Amino acid sequence: MASSKLRIASNIKNEELINLRRQELVNAAVKLFVEKGFHKTTVREIAKEFGMSMGALYDYIRTKEDILFLVCDHIFKSVSDKLQVSMVGEKDAKEKLRNAIRDYFIIIDSIQDYTLLLYQETKSLNRKDRNYVLSAEMELTKIFENIIAQGIKEKTFNIDKRTAKIVANNIMVQGQMWAFRRWVAQKNYSLNNYIKIQTDLIINSIS
Amino acid sequence: MASSKLRIASNIKNEELINLRRQELVNAAVKLFVEKGFHKTTVREIAKEFGMSMGALYDYIRTKEDILFLVCDHIFKSVSDKLQVSMVGEKDAKEKLRNAIRDYFIIIDSIQDYTLLLYQETKSLNRKDRNYVLSAEMELTKIFENIIAQGIKEKTFNIDKRTAKIVANNIMVQGQMWAFRRWVAQKNYSLNNYIKIQTDLIINSIS
Amino acid sequence: MASSKLRIASNIKNEELINLRRQELVNAAVKLFVEKGFHKTTVREIAKEFGMSMGALYDYIRTKEDILFLVCDHIFKSVSDKLQVSMVGEKDAKEKLRNAIRDYFIIIDSIQDYTLLLYQETKSLNRKDRNYVLSAEMELTKIFENIIAQGIKEKTFNIDKRTAKIVANNIMVQGQMWAFRRWVAQKNYSLNNYIKIQTDLIINSIS
Amino acid sequence: MASSKLRIASNIKNEELINLRRQELVNAAVKLFVEKGFHKTTVREIAKEFGMSMGALYDYIRTKEDILFLVCDHIFKSVSDKLQVSMVGEKDAKEKLRNAIRDYFIIIDSIQDYTLLLYQETKSLNRKDRNYVLSAEMELTKIFENIIAQGIKEKTFNIDKRTAKIVANNIMVQGQMWAFRRWVAQKNYSLNNYIKIQTDLIINSIS
DNA sequence: TATGAATGAGACTTCATTCAT
DNA sequence: TATGAATGAAGTCTCATTCAT
Numbered sequence A, B, C, D: 001m002a003s004s005k006l007r008i009a010s011n012i013k014n015e016e017l018i019n020l021r022r023q024e025l026v027n028a029a030v031k032l033f034v035e036k037g038f039h040k041t042t043v044r045e046i047a048k049e050f051g052m053s054m055g056a057l058y059d060y061i062r063t064k065e066d067i068l069f070l071v072c073d074h075i076f077k078s079v080s081d082k083l084q085v086s087m088v089g090e091k092d093a094k095e096k097l098r099n100a101i102r103d104y105f106i107i108i109d110s111i112q113d114y115t116l117l118l119y120q121e122t123k124s125l126n127r128k129d130r131n132y133v134l135s136a137e138m139e140l141t142k143i144f145e146n147i148i149a150q151g152i153k154e155k156t157f158n159i160d161k162r163t164a165k166i167v168a169n170n171i172m173v174q175g176q177m178w179a180f181r182r183w184v185a186q187k188n189y190s191l192n193n194y195i196k197i198q199t200d201l202i203i204n205s206i207s
Numbered sequence E: 001t002a003t004g005a006a007t008g009a010g011a012c013t014t015c016a017t018t019c020a021t
Numbered sequence F: 001t002a003t004g005a006a007t008g009a010a011g012t013c014t015c016a017t018t019c020a021t
Helices: A002-007 A015-036 A043-050 A054-060 A064-086 A093-110 A112-124 A127-153 A161-180 A182-188 A191-206 B002-007 B015-036 B043-050 B054-060 B064-086 B093-110 B112-124 B127-153 B161-180 B182-188 B191-206 C002-007 C015-036 C043-050 C054-060 C064-086 C093-110 C112-124 C127-153 C161-180 C182-188 C191-206 D002-007 D015-036 D043-050 D054-060 D064-086 D093-110 D112-124 D127-153 D161-180 D182-188 D191-206
Strands: none
Touching: A015 A043, A015 A054, A015 A064, A015 A112, A043 A054, A043 A064, A064 A093, A064 A112, A064 A127, A093 A112, A093 A127, A093 A161, A093 A191, A112 A127, A112 A161, A112 B112, A127 A161, A127 B182, A161 A182, A161 A191, A161 B161, A161 B182, A161 B191, A182 B127, A182 B161, A191 B161, A191 B191, B015 B043, B015 B054, B015 B064, B015 B112, B043 B054, B043 B064, B064 B093, B064 B112, B064 B127, B093 B112, B093 B127, B093 B161, B093 B191, B112 B127, B112 B161, B127 B161, B161 B182, B161 B191, C015 C043, C015 C054, C015 C064, C015 C112, C043 C054, C043 C064, C064 C093, C064 C112, C064 C127, C093 C112, C093 C127, C093 C161, C093 C191, C112 C127, C112 C161, C112 D112, C127 C161, C127 D182, C161 C182, C161 C191, C161 D161, C161 D182, C161 D191, C182 D127, C182 D161, C191 D161, C191 D191, D015 D043, D015 D054, D015 D064, D015 D112, D043 D054, D043 D064, D064 D093, D064 D112, D064 D127, D093 D112, D093 D127, D093 D161, D093 D191, D112 D127, D112 D161, D127 D161, D161 D182, D161 D191
């Protein structure tokens, strides 16, 4: 995954330095993008938050859009890495699904702002970068799909494979909903409440 | 509802003309916004598509953002009006819910591009206009919430009121998902399939 | 003097109507020019204050600058007419001068805003119109010059003719000063005070 | 005094460069403003005269009005500095006053165009900047007031303090008159003539 | 004669990107 | 390698003036 950053060209030769600086760059940019959106954030502002000159910044990227990709890539990997970690352990499918949903929703909650950013600015990426991010999203969805597939095989879940794919996607958007519809969701429910209600609904619908 | 347009000031005195031209303007702008997004569409391009001079365009609005509001308002009302119409008739709650979901998903399908636009560019509106759009969205959600509430009263649905609200929101995002995740959804399912599967899942989860 | 208005072409044939309407136009424009200055006042605003359509307004003038000329001309004539009136009667030169200064200062005071306008926006006129206004101003100055000349002949005033011209101009600018330096003048002196002090200084300097 | 320039924000970090470029900018702008007035001069023209791109120009200022302030500030300081310098030396009040008037009128003569500009465009400044310029003007007036006050104490001048303030203001406007009424003043008098006549009138009026 | 919608040139301003130092 | 001043294209918006009705 780390190699994804290399998709973006740089003047700098030292690869370690690139990665270190880009990490700092992402942190600076994310903060500003969350606050004001991609289009309304200027490269000057990013450079200032980054603590470097404009020239230096442009040693690590080629265009402003590169920064957005770096940011999206970073955000997505945060979710993916954390979720991957939580997935270990030998449990039955229902338990596994409950845990995965819980972990996923908790992750979303912890990076709400990033979630918003990820789904609102993706369209500003060029085709190639956008596809990269989308495919990353699909990998994530696959995690849920696989758990459900296991449950179907174990006869725990009583749906077909085609429905499983939709349920997996439903889980994804219901997670995002916690961030997107915060005015409704977070005003009326605690995160635990929300997780319990959604999980029960999902399990119920496929059992 | 028509009065919402009056939120936006105009140099033109003839109110009918304002409405006519704004309708044309919305049509022109929607097309471009869908293609390239709000920020990447220039007012000059809109004026050209609008078929009038820049000056004329600015006789009907005050700022570029006004155009976005007009567009969002228009899109939202399309959905709302159509859904409202489909809601008449005396059926039991389950039947009503099935029909409402079906109608809503069909509407979303018929204005996919607009849906995308509506949910991606809302954040570019100023606070006031954004709130206006959000509250309109909440009204829509309420429609589903009310049907479910009726089902609960009739003992058709076996959930509490707090869960009902979440289900209503789930329906909304699952509709939007048809547009947003078209690469997944529309590649793998026909609209009818999608509607059937999602409806069954929902009914199942609350019965 | 009335013919000065004819310097400006019009589509309208009825000359009386022209004069009537132009008077109204001047009143509308003066108010706005005083408030916001010539450049920051739009023709649309003038038309609105004027109570006519833009098309109608342009029947009475050719360009926006024409309005400024009409206004300057009007203001200047107000002063001139009033001063002319006050000049009648048989008095000795010193008495005459005292009275003329008094009358002039009182007039300036009564049209302070206009005075400001007249001297700040004149430069926005084209050469011809500006010269017209300037020559009108010189006529006014001549009034004072003539009184002083009379006093010199009567041996009341002990200066030469060349000095008289300067004194006349001094009187003019000291009058304007009441309007221009209002923060100093009107904060520290009543109009009567101011008139008395300035008149005494002037008389003293030439006796 | 130099700090007055800091009232205006800049993108440039090198403060010396700011001062240098702003000086160049003022020179370019003054020339154009004198020729055509503030409103009729475009930023593009200023940039061209400035010898830099529009973008570069806007690195040194925030708005077009800032340029006007810079210009007014510069002009005023030219007068103020020169007059301050001429003020040294131990002379009696009458001698001092004669010299101060002479120096002031000579300065005005040497920067006639600037004087015109200063007093015609001040109103285009925003409140804060306008007040800044006005208060600078009042400081200048104070110089004359103080000399006269000294003469009153020394019994050289036979007027009261309230009259002294008016005389000081008269001197200011009579200086400006040399520039404003150039068609009258400079056509009929040499500068030396003008100075002599005005000075004698003033001294006469207060002795 | 009156209306006011439409024109379109041009104004001010921003900002991603480059490059001399 | 780092700096940040400079570029210039492009953006949004205004408004004096015209002309079909």
